[in-house]
Amino acid sequence: MKLKSVxxxxxxxxxxxxxxxxxxxxxxxxxxxxxxxxxxYRESCxxxxxxxxxxxxxxxxxxxxxxxxxxxxxxxxxxAAQLEMSFPYxxxxxxxxxxxxxxxxxxxxxxxxxxKDEDFMLSVWVPVTTLCPCSKEISAGGAHNQRAEVNLNIKxxxxxxxxxxxxxxxxxxxxxxxxxLKRPDEKYVTELxxxxxxxxxxxxxxxxxxAKKHEGIYWFSVSVESxxxxxxxxxxxxxxxxxx
Amino acid sequence: MKLKSVxxxxxxxxxxxxxxxxxxxxxxxxxxxxxxxxxxYRESCxxxxxxxxxxxxxxxxxxxxxxxxxxxxxxxxxxAAQLEMSFPYxxxxxxxxxxxxxxxxxxxxxxxxxxKDEDFMLSVWVPVTTLCPCSKEISAGGAHNQRAEVNLNIKxxxxxxxxxxxxxxxxxxxxxxxxxLKRPDEKYVTELxxxxxxxxxxxxxxxxxxAKKHEGIYWFSVSVESxxxxxxxxxxxxxxxxxx
Amino acid sequence: MKLKSVxxxxxxxxxxxxxxxxxxxxxxxxxxxxxxxxxxYRESCxxxxxxxxxxxxxxxxxxxxxxxxxxxxxxxxxxAAQLEMSFPYxxxxxxxxxxxxxxxxxxxxxxxxxxKDEDFMLSVWVPVTTLCPCSKEISAGGAHNQRAEVNLNIKxxxxxxxxxxxxxxxxxxxxxxxxxLKRPDEKYVTELxxxxxxxxxxxxxxxxxxAKKHEGIYWFSVSVESxxxxxxxxxxxxxxxxxx
Amino acid sequence: MKLKSVxxxxxxxxxxxxxxxxxxxxxxxxxxxxxxxxxxYRESCxxxxxxxxxxxxxxxxxxxxxxxxxxxxxxxxxxAAQLEMSFPYxxxxxxxxxxxxxxxxxxxxxxxxxxKDEDFMLSVWVPVTTLCPCSKEISAGGAHNQRAEVNLNIKxxxxxxxxxxxxxxxxxxxxxxxxxLKRPDEKYVTELxxxxxxxxxxxxxxxxxxAKKHEGIYWFSVSVESxxxxxxxxxxxxxxxxxx
Numbered sequence: 001m002k003l004k005s006v007x008x009x010x011x012x013x014x015x016x017x018x019x020x021x022x023x024x025x026x027x028x029x030x031x032x033x034x035x036x037x038x039x040x041y042r043e044s045c046x047x048x049x050x051x052x053x054x055x056x057x058x059x060x061x062x063x064x065x066x067x068x069x070x071x072x073x074x075x076x077x078x079x080a081a082q083l084e085m086s087f088p089y090x091x092x093x094x095x096x097x098x099x100x101x102x103x104x105x106x107x108x109x110x111x112x113x114x115x116k117d118e119d120f121m122l123s124v125w126v127p128v129t130t131l132c133p134c135s136k137e138i139s140a141g142g143a144h145n146q147r148a149e150v151n152l153n154i155k156x157x158x159x160x161x162x163x164x165x166x167x168x169x170x171x172x173x174x175x176x177x178x179x180x181l182k183r184p185d186e187k188y189v190t191e192l193x194x195x196x197x198x199x200x201x202x203x204x205x206x207x208x209x210x211a212k213k214h215e216g217i218y219w220f221s222v223s224v225e226s227x228x229x230x231x232x233x234x235x236x237x238x239x240x241x242x243x244x
Numbered sequence: 245m246k247l248k249s250v251x252x253x254x255x256x257x258x259x260x261x262x263x264x265x266x267x268x269x270x271x272x273x274x275x276x277x278x279x280x281x282x283x284x285y286r287e288s289c290x291x292x293x294x295x296x297x298x299x300x301x302x303x304x305x306x307x308x309x310x311x312x313x314x315x316x317x318x319x320x321x322x323x324a325a326q327l328e329m330s331f332p333y334x335x336x337x338x339x340x341x342x343x344x345x346x347x348x349x350x351x352x353x354x355x356x357x358x359x360k361d362e363d364f365m366l367s368v369w370v371p372v373t374t375l376c377p378c379s380k381e382i383s384a385g386g387a388h389n390q391r392a393e394v395n396l397n398i399k400x401x402x403x404x405x406x407x408x409x410x411x412x413x414x415x416x417x418x419x420x421x422x423x424x425l426k427r428p429d430e431k432y433v434t435e436l437x438x439x440x441x442x443x444x445x446x447x448x449x450x451x452x453x454x455a456k457k458h459e460g461i462y463w464f465s466v467s468v469e470s471x472x473x474x475x476x477x478x479x480x481x482x483x484x485x486x487x488x
Numbered sequence: 489m490k491l492k493s494v495x496x497x498x499x500x501x502x503x504x505x506x507x508x509x510x511x512x513x514x515x516x517x518x519x520x521x522x523x524x525x526x527x528x529y530r531e532s533c534x535x536x537x538x539x540x541x542x543x544x545x546x547x548x549x550x551x552x553x554x555x556x557x558x559x560x561x562x563x564x565x566x567x568a569a570q571l572e573m574s575f576p577y578x579x580x581x582x583x584x585x586x587x588x589x590x591x592x593x594x595x596x597x598x599x600x601x602x603x604k605d606e607d608f609m610l611s612v613w614v615p616v617t618t619l620c621p622c623s624k625e626i627s628a629g630g631a632h633n634q635r636a637e638v639n640l641n642i643k644x645x646x647x648x649x650x651x652x653x654x655x656x657x658x659x660x661x662x663x664x665x666x667x668x669l670k671r672p673d674e675k676y677v678t679e680l681x682x683x684x685x686x687x688x689x690x691x692x693x694x695x696x697x698x699a700k701k702h703e704g705i706y707w708f709s710v711s712v713e714s715x716x717x718x719x720x721x722x723x724x725x726x727x728x729x730x731x732x
Numbered sequence: 733m734k735l736k737s738v739x740x741x742x743x744x745x746x747x748x749x750x751x752x753x754x755x756x757x758x759x760x761x762x763x764x765x766x767x768x769x770x771x772x773y774r775e776s777c778x779x780x781x782x783x784x785x786x787x788x789x790x791x792x793x794x795x796x797x798x799x800x801x802x803x804x805x806x807x808x809x810x811x812a813a814q815l816e817m818s819f820p821y822x823x824x825x826x827x828x829x830x831x832x833x834x835x836x837x838x839x840x841x842x843x844x845x846x847x848k849d850e851d852f853m854l855s856v857w858v859p860v861t862t863l864c865p866c867s868k869e870i871s872a873g874g875a876h877n878q879r880a881e882v883n884l885n886i887k888x889x890x891x892x893x894x895x896x897x898x899x900x901x902x903x904x905x906x907x908x909x910x911x912x913l914k915r916p917d918e919k920y921v922t923e924l925x926x927x928x929x930x931x932x933x934x935x936x937x938x939x940x941x942x943a944k945k946h947e948g949i950y951w952f953s954v955s956v957e958s959x960x961x962x963x964x965x966x967x968x969x970x971x972x973x974x975x976x
Contacts, residue, residue: 004727006689009713011721011911012837014758014822026746026758028820028837034724046723050834050912088744088760102782104476105744129473131386138431142375142438146390147473177476179743180782187382189474194386201494225497227471229373229391230433232348232421233499235534236522239492248971250933253957255667255965256576256593258514270502270514272576278968290967294590294668332500332516346538349500423499424538445738469741477743479778480766483736592964617961619874626919630863630926634878635961665964675870677962682874715959717861717879718921720836720909 005082007034008049015087018061020161029060029087035078036115048075060085060110063159069114080115089124089162095178095185096192102180108162123153124165128173129189130226133197145193147177148200148226152207158216168214172206174198200224200237208239249326251278252293259331262305264405273304273331279322280359292319304329304354307403313358324359333368333406339422339429340436346424352406367397368409372417373433374470377441389437391421392444392470396451402460412458416450418442444468444481452483493570495522496537505577506549508649517548517575523566524603536563548573548598551647557602568603577612577650583666583673584680590668596650611641612653616661617677618714621685633681635665636688636714640695646704656702660694662686688712688725696727737814739766740781747819750793752893761792761819767810768847780807792817792842795891801846812847821856821894827910827917828924834912840894855885856897860905861921862958865929877925879909880932880958884939890948900946904938906930932956932969940971 009032016024033049049072056068065083072081089108092101109123128148136143150169154160170176175193178185198206203224211220221240228235253276260268277293293316300312309327316325333352336345353367372392380387394413398404414420419437422429442450447468455464465484472479497520504512521537537560544556553571560569577596580589597611616636624631638657642648658664663681666673686694691712699708709728716723741764748756765781781804788800797815804813821840824833841855860880868875882901886892902908907925910917930938935956943952953972960967 004731006723006725009722009724012820013835028760032724034726047912047914054834090746102786103745127476129388134427135430135434136386138427139434139438142380142386142389142434144373144389144430144434144437145386145473147471147476175474177474179476180779181474182779183378183382186379186388186474190379190383190386190388193388193473194383227391229389229437229473230419230421230425230430232371232391232423234497235494236497236520237494238522243492248975250967250969253966253968257591258578272516276968278970291668291670298590334502346542347501424535426535478741479738480741480764481738482766487736615964617876622915623918623922624874626915627922627926630868630874630877630922632861632918632922632925633874633876633961635959635964663962665962667964669962671866671870674867674876674962678867678871678874678876681876681961682871715879717877717925717961718907718909718913718918720859720879720911 005034005036005080006045007032008046011050011053013053013057015057015060015085017087017089018059020163024059025090027087027089029085032084033072034082035072035076036080037076037078045076048072065110065112065120066114069112073114078115080113080117082113083111085110091163091166093178095181096176097184097188098182100180100182100185102178104177104179106162106166119155121153121155122160122162122165123151124162124169126150126152126166126169127177128170128203129175129177129193130200130203130224131174131193131197133199135230136194136197143194143197144228144230145174146227146229148173148203148224150203150207151223152211153221154211154217155219156216157218160214160216168210169207172210173203200226200235204237204239208241212241249278249280249324250289251276251326252290255294255297257297257301259301259304259329261331261333262303264407268303269334271331271333273329276328277316278326279316279320280324281320281322289320292316309354309356309364310358313356317358322359324357324361326357327355329354335407335410337422339425340420341428341432342426344424344426344429346422348421348423350406350410363399365397365399366404366406366409367395368406368413370394370396370410370413371421372414372447373419373421373437374444374447374468375418375437375441377443379474380438380441387438387441388472388474389418390471390473392417392447392468394447394451395467396455397465398455398461399463400460401462404458404460412454413451416454417447444470444479448481448483452485456485493522493524493568494533495520496534499538499541501541501545503545503548503573503575505575506547508651512547513578515575515577517573520572521560522570523560523564524568525564525566533564536560553598553600553608554602557600561602566603568601568605570601571599573598579651579654581666583669584664585672585676586670588668588670588673590666592665592667594650594654607643609641609643610648610650610653611639612650612657614638614640614654614657615665616658616691617663617665617681618688618691618712619662619681619685621687623718624682624685631682631685632716632718633662634715634717636661636691636712638691638695639711640699641709642699642705643707644704645706648702648704656698657695660698661691688714688723692725692727696729700729737766737768737812738777739764740778743782743785745785745789747789747792747817749819749821750791752895756791757822759819759821761817764816765804766814767804767808768812769808769810777808780804797842797844797852798846801844805846810847812845812849814845815843817842823895823898825910827913828908829916829920830914832912832914832917834910836909836911838894838898851887853885853887854892854894854897855883856894856901858882858884858898858901859909860902860935861907861909861925862932862935862956863906863925863929865931867962868926868929875926875929876960876962877906878959878961880905880935880956882935882939883955884943885953886943886949887951888948889950892946892948900942901939904942905935932958932967936969936971940973944973
């Protein structure tokens with residue numbers, strides 16, 4: 001019986017992620033690294049994983065992932081190697097009216113494999129506001145709204161920046177979410193959401209339309225989980241590019 | 245040096261909780277049980293913990309907690325014994341207009357200690373809706389609202405049912421949260437919240453006022469965490485009875 | 489663009505699970521339920537989900553899952569419907585020497601879909617002990633060992649009980665894990681593990697061999713995560729039946 | 733009724749932590765910040781929290797915490813202000829025999845309050861190995877051992893580095909935990925643990941003795957949670973300086 005993979009799971013390391021602006025961002029990643037190894041998995045294999053991670057932790061991007069995995073594969077003479085790397089990513093965001101700047105945190109993930117199933121995937125989790133169309137329509141005043149989380153996963157032919165994926169998602173809901181809003185900003189986002197009611201499936205469809213138009217993306221999946229303000233459970237919708 | 249306590253943590257067991265209606269509710273608890281033991285902690289001590297838990301798991305209430313802990317203390321000749329027991333508790337709740345019934349789940353906790361610091365505490369976590377007064381006041385239409393979680397912890401002289409604590413909290417926010425709402429119900433809760441804007445500190449104060457009036461309660465603390473629909477972070481407020 | 493699915497996520501409900509012994513076990517499940525719906529997802533759809541769940545929560549088994557999903561599909565005229573239901577499952581287990589009985593908790597999951605991709609899956613997470621062969625071989629005394637968690641997912645042609653899946657996994661590691669052990673039992677499991685050193689990939693292979701021999705199982709995947717006692721990270725191995 | 737505190741919870745920010753070596757370490761913190769405010773909590777208050785955090789995030793140490801809180805208190809004319817800040821902290825650690833270096837991650841926390849209850853606390857969570865004395869004594873070969881987590885919280889009169897607290901804890905268990913060990917190192921830690929059996933309460937006592945001797949520490953609490961390799965639950969022990 002052939003083993004699919006052996007490796008390490010949930011090792012935390014400081015990493016530097018290449019930003020769209022060209023600079024490097026210092027953050028902390030939780031990493032899993034596996035390989036398809038013909039022989040017994042012993043100490044040498046873990047050492048290789050850790051050594052290769054240490055070598056590249058100062059400048060991580062999707063391009064470097066492929067190189068890192070090729071090194072793992074080469075050193076272990078493995079048929080294949082896979083990495084998964086999750087990290088909080090920070091982007092300075094301006095409030096919509098006062099333009100006050102603040103840092104927003106977005107959970108992100110790189111997933112890659114080299115060998116028989118060569119594959120790279122970028123994932124972002126983006127908080128947005130959803131405002132319920134049904135609640136607005138039937139009510140004399142107000143409408144229930146809530147924070148929702150959009151998860152977009154893509155595979156790409158060209159190069160795609162995390163910044164661009166996050167931008168794409170933020171434009172697709174009832175309103176955006178911020179770390180810091182002053183009163184004129186709060187007025188703006190409240191009114192924008194009220195003018196722009198969307199169910200979870202509306203958000204999913206809108207993100208999917210934008211992802212479909214993006215030249216660099218050849219596969220994607222989108223889900224939205226809305227932490228309903230009038231219910232204890234979440235509303236949920238999902239679509240992937242195979243459905244379109 | 246004297247040890248404060250040794251014990252077991254995070255053991256999961258099915259338990260039956262005595263309901264206000266007199267019936268028993270089957271649920272699953274995560275339990276930690278500790279004792280202040282003068283001598284070395286060995287196998288016999290864990291056996292005692294597990295044996296005493298097994299004996300009482302079929303009929304749990306705050307009254308039985310004291311008996312259970314006294315047995316632990318007695319068998320281990322311990323100076324003191326403490327138990328913490330967290331479980332989801334289910335209450336059938338009727339929608340406000342159509343009266344459609346559905347089950348709501350509330351995380352609850354019993355905490356007790358016997359010996360030098362005799363003490364019992366009841367805790368409930370109750371989801372509610374908060375609607376922002378500031379957002380309503382400044383906006384042409386709508387107001388941001390969201391799910392919030394109220395945590396109420398009490399110490400009591402008489403007997404207090406979980407059902408009564410949960411009722412107390414649910415009446416104190418912009419609106420209540422339900423598992424199942426039909427259209428007339430959704431209209432009702434949307435409008436109610438819009439008529440009843442509250443900041444997290446308003447909810448905390450209102451719960452505190454109600455807890456203060458309750459005869460059985462001699463100490464309490466309340467906190468509210470609001471999962472802001474326009475921000476990534478939570479708004480938070482806290483008060484305890486020593487402040488009043 | 490066609491939506492893949494809309495639904496509800498993370499609703500908690502008390503459920504009764506059919507045991508191998510014929511009796512029913514009361515536990516608490518976290519449930520997600522989705523459907524592929526041609527038109528807009530509104531209140532009626534959630535009501536259907538909740539109503540169908542309420543109807544069947546008193547007697548859950550994999551057989552009933554198919555019926556429940558068919559009802560969802562029928563009522564919503566959906567192309568497909570999916571359910572995921574995770575719950576702690578309790579089995580009385582006897583200590584290996586003294587035969588002292590205690591309740592063990594195993595996280596389990598039912599996953600099912602009806603419609604275009606009809607599919608049912610059973611999942612169990614089973615704690616075991618792994619003892620490192622390398623550490624034993626090179627050391628003058630002792631060997632590092634730790635708790636590990638085996639996750640086995642299966643698809644089946646006949647009927648498979650959770651009890652049988654858990655049994656299958658428990659026999660496959662260095663030693664088993666218990667809720668309550670007396671001294672003769674502790675001696676037994678310590679010596680058994682020391683006589684029976686296994687890497688994570690050894691456990692994965694052994695579980696896979698047993699799953700392969702089981703007549704009712706036509707597909708499976710197994711992973712083992714070992715919470716290494718000498719490392720901060722986990723060791724991990726994975727295999728599925730396509731590799732064999 | 734007076735409110736105890738209002739604030740923000742769980743905001744993630746990149747921070748730089750001052751290391752013992754004098755250098756700064758880039759990491760990511762999860763921060764809660766509260767103040768006792770006489771009047772209504774509105775936008776201005778959150779802005780102040782975020783602005784003060786942004787100002788100091790580039791050079792955090794326990795000394796700066798006091799300054800940061802004083803600024804919050806001053807700007808909001810608050811009676812008191814509290815901050816809690818949790819972050820992964822990385823230290824290069826050398827394997828015991830081959831001296832191979834690797835990065836270890838330790839969860840840490842700063843907690844501080846200014847105003848009526850001026851107080852600062854440092855917390856570290858340190859993974860260690862525990863090897864059961866009872867299992868060793870009764871067994872023909874081997875002894876069950878496992879990863880355990882020590883949590884040490886201190887209040888201090890002088891200045892105490894995170895590095896020193898972590899060192900103090902790591903010397904107090906059956907053996908230490910590493911990110912990377914080569915074969916001679918694995919032999920060493922296996923044998924060391926086997927020569928050095930300790931129950932959770934032995935580790936708690938040893939850490940307490942060392943904390944008591946440390947001149948800068950005037951209050952502490954220690955707990956140890958051991959993820960038992962033969963049980964599904966954890967063994968647990970706790971002591972604080974009031975017991976000694």
